[in-house]
Amino acid sequence: xxxxxxxxxxxxxxxxxxxxxxxxxxxxxxxxxxxxxxxxxxxxxxxxxxxxxxxxxxxxxxxxxxxxxxxxxxxxxxxxxxxxxxxxxxxxxxxxxxxxxxxxxxxxxxxxxxxxxxxxxxxxxxxxxxxxxxxxxxxxxxxxxxxxxxxxxxxxxxxxxxxxxxxxxxxxxxxxxxxxxxxxxxxxxxxxxxxxxxxxxxxxxxxxxx
Ligand code: SF4
Numbered sequence: 534x535x536x537x538x539x540x541x542x543x544x545x546x547x548x549x550x551x552x553x554x555x556x557x558x559x560x561x562x563x564x565x566x567x568x569x570x571x572x573x574x575x576x577x578x579x580x581x582x583x584x585x586x587x588x589x590x591x592x593x594x595x596x597x598x599x600x601x602x603x604x605x606x607x608x609x610x611x612x613x614x615x616x617x618x619x620x621x622x623x624x625x626x627x628x629x630x631x632x633x634x635x636x637x638x639x640x641x642x643x644x645x646x647x648x649x650x651x652x653x654x655x656x657x658x659x660x661x662x663x664x665x666x667x668x669x670x671x672x673x674x675x676x677x678x679x680x681x682x683x684x685x686x687x688x689x690x691x692x693x694x695x696x697x698x699x700x701x702x703x704x705x706x707x708x709x710x711x712x713x714x715x716x717x718x719x720x721x722x723x724x725x726x727x728x729x730x731x732x733x734x735x736x737x738x739x740x741x742x743x
Pocket of ligand 1: 569572573574575576577578584641642643655658659
């Protein structure tokens with residue numbers, strides 16, 4: 534059975550004059566997963582091998598949000614696998630968390646060809662799925678991983694360096710959100726791992742103080 538609850542507006546969407554909130558029927562997890570698996574709402578459905586819905590504990594306090602599936606994720610149907618996924622796992626482990634203890638999803642559920650950045654219209658098209666996942670999960674903290682995820686979730690064009698190191702709020706939900714580097718970037722720039730660790734500690738402090 535679906536639940537009815539408040540959902541934030543999509544990035545870049547403006548509110549109608551007469552209301553400031555949208556009440557949207559959010560399907561349950563199974564129905565939402567089925568909808569994503571069958572989605573043809575944007576052109577990316579033509580080139581995907583499979584959709585990448587999200588994985589992890591559906592009652593987790595941590596929600597990790599990345600950009601989009603890569604080639605390996607597209608093959609396996611799971612976000613953050615391969616070398617980036619291993620590094621993410623290691624980062625989580627340093628916090629005392631296993632992959633199964635958090636919930637991991639992406640802005641896009643289908644792989645953009647050649648791993649290009651998501652087009653704005655693709656991200657907008659896919660946003661209701663992520664918002665529904667957030668509404669079902671009700672995380673205590675969202676960690677936006679990488680520039681694309683951070684800019685989409687915060688509806689901003691500011692660079693990552695300006696978005697890190699502070700606690701944002703996701704839309705009108707009030708859910709705290711912290712920005713950090715994408716593991717793929719950290720593999721290329723390992724000296725930045727210290728900053729990523731600081732970001733994760735900031736995220737953890739939100740949960741321990743709440
Ligand atoms: S990227 Fe999202 S909106 Fe586009 S086809 Fe895949 S699931 Fe649908």
